[in-house]
Every structure is written in structure tokens, then in C-alpha cells.
Amino acid sequence: MSAQELGNEIYTLRVNGQSHPVKDAWIGESLLYVLRERLGLPGAKGACEQGECGSCTVVMDSQAVCSCLVMAAAAVDTEILTVEGLGENGSLTDIQQAFLVAGGVQCGFCTPGFIVAVHHLLDSNPEPSDDQIRESLSGNICRCTGYGRILEAVKIVISQRGTR
């Protein structure tokens, strides 16, 4: 794929179970940019744009990744899940609800990345230990909460799901 070819080409991304054509994109555009600016999905946030903060976290083929470090054109044929795709019919997920209950949200900028990362963690490991929670969220930076209430939120979800 060269830039010239891609300039005229439409490629398709699978996001939240739907196919989205992407037109006239430059080859260097990140998945984060394409999601936000071309597909109207602003849930993933851009802060550091070098993979250090995790606010752009999405799930790609069952792996949590930083969408700022994914070249969008190279994400064809993958299944991408963003924070917009988690809840059904616009309602909050149990994870989002727990963040509200525990006060795991202050300015909110990092929150979508945390929500996606927690979703991915509990999908792959429904009963993580405290260390496993911390490790799995080590790529998401929050400057407001001090993390205590975020960890609290994750524990609320684990105990709710366990007693269901």
C-alpha cells in the first residue's frame, strides 16, 4: 500500500460490529485520529499520542491497545471495540456505573481508556487479584483520582458479577 494508492482508495474498518468506510485518509493517520475525526467516535481520547497515557485505549482483536499507535490503514480486517460499543442502547455498563458509584471519575479525560481497559481485564480474567488489577491498568494514567477510587470501582464490579 503506498500513500498515492491509499489517497484514492477507500478502506474499511470494523468498529463496534459495524463496517465503516474510510475515504481520502493519509497513510500516517492513527486509528485514534480516524475514529475521532473521520468516523465520529470521540470516545477514545488523545493526550500523549505516544502510548504512555492509555486514554486512547481500544480493544483490537481481543487485545487492549493504544489506538494512537495503531496505523488506521493497517487495522483493516481487525475487530475494533471502542467505549461507544460497550453499553447497549446508550445505557451505562456495570463498569461505568461502578466508576460513578465509587467516584472513580473526576475530570473524566482518562475515563474512557480506563473503562475499556477494565472491560478487557474482566473479560479475560473475571476475578483478578489486586496486583493483577494494578498491573492491567498500569498503562492508564489518571492525574485526578489517585487511583484508589478506580480500583474500588473495579472491585465493586467483581463482587457484583460474582454474586449475580
Add this chain to the structure above:
Amino acid sequence: MIDLLSEHPNASLLAGGTDLMVEVNLHGRQPQTVINLRRVEELHEWSYRPTQQSITIGSAVPYSVMETGKIAELVPALAQAARTVGSPQIRAAGTLGGNLGTCSPAGDSLPVLSALNAVIHLIGPQGTRDLPWGEFMLGVKKNALNSGEFVHSITVPVIQGWQGYAKVGTRNAMVIATASACLVRDTDEGLISIALGSVGPTIIRCSQAERWLRKTTSLRAGAQINADIAVEFGRRVSDEATPIDDHRSTAAYRRHCVAILAQRLLVRSLA
């Protein structure tokens, strides 16, 4: 793939994207042609050869695969180094091929490849060739890849004896090494090898300290070592480092770090 690279010799190879996209996002790099390795299946595979006691890992296998499971069991130092790379998100994307292609002295996996005497398998228009680690890295972000050549896979031996990796940084997660070290003890051969990261233009293999240790003490299974020898080993290792002052640390602190890392790794290897 080789034809594509010959046709576009300046193409950027894209595996995990954790280096290339930072260049694009923040440093104005504008790749004209990108070759995506996602669908090149053989680069995503790894295999264990029990008869040869070696593991061959495709250049596009992500670090998350090395952190646990069979690779971690057989090459624990590589698993430890993999676990210190960035964050879970980065480890799901980053690869050995990326560390080798970028060839930064701070590449977390590189001291492990050095201490294990890894062999790098290259493919290019002239065919394949195998380079020992010592001939691969030439300087800061410089390697022996020719135009149109790329890293296919890496073979590391499975060694009897303790091995470990340790790294100093400003915090636990998401950190580029201030200094790092990998120590491998081969109890069959009675050898210890140690390699350092982030303290010189290349990964530094401390062959003089290794030789001194071999002369001084037995390293076979069951051997004991006294504390003075471990301290002296650390001192000799740090003498072989050539660190600089930069935005991440000072040369003096890095020298101190590798002395302590070497001393600790040696003690752990004999525990």
C-alpha cells in the same frame, strides 16, 4: 514480501507500531510507503526445538506472548524483560523485530539477546543470513541490516541454570530504562554472561568481568560465592559501561546502577 521491499526500498516496515507511530505522531515523520506485517504469518510464529535446546521466535511475535507460558518457562530472562516493556497495551503490540529494527540501546529485550548469544535470522533480496548478536547492533539506532533486508526471527538457546533481567527507571510501569542488565548462568558449562542496556551506544557485553569471574570462582551447579566477589564483580561490570549524561539520567548514576544490578543478579543466580 522480499519483492515488495525490493520494489520499495525506503518503505517503513510496520509491526506493532509503537516506535513508528510515535515518530509519525510527534516527530513529523511522513512515511510514503508502509509495509504492514500483520498478515505475514510466519513472522508471528514461534517454535521450541527440544533436540537443539533452542527457541526460535518470529520477529512480529508481541511481548505479551513471551511474558507467560512456554517461552517464559524456558527463557525466563526474556519473559522478565518483556514484562518491563511499557504497559499491557504496549506489550500487546511491541515485538522483538521492533526492538531490533529500532536498535536503541534502551531496547528492553536487547541485553537478553546479547547475554544469551542470540542468533538473528535475516531475509533479503540476496537470500537469508544468520548473524550472531555481536555482529547485529552497530551503534545507537544502527544495525547491520542491508537495504531491503529485514529480521525474520531470533533463535535463543535454552540454558540450564538461573537467568534474570533487571531494570532501573523512574517508576515501575511505562518507563524507558535508565539502566538495565541481563545475567545468564550456564551451570552445564560453568559460565556466566552479563549484558547491559542504556549505558553505552550499543548493548554492552561485559566479557572482561565474565572472564575474571570464571577465573575467580566455580560457577557450576551448587557453587557458592562470597559477598566480596559479588561486589567486585559489580565494580568490574560497571567499569565496562560507557554511559553518558542525557535527559534521562547521569553517567555517574547509570554506572552506579549497573554495579548494583550486576551484583544483585549474581547473588540471585547463586541463591
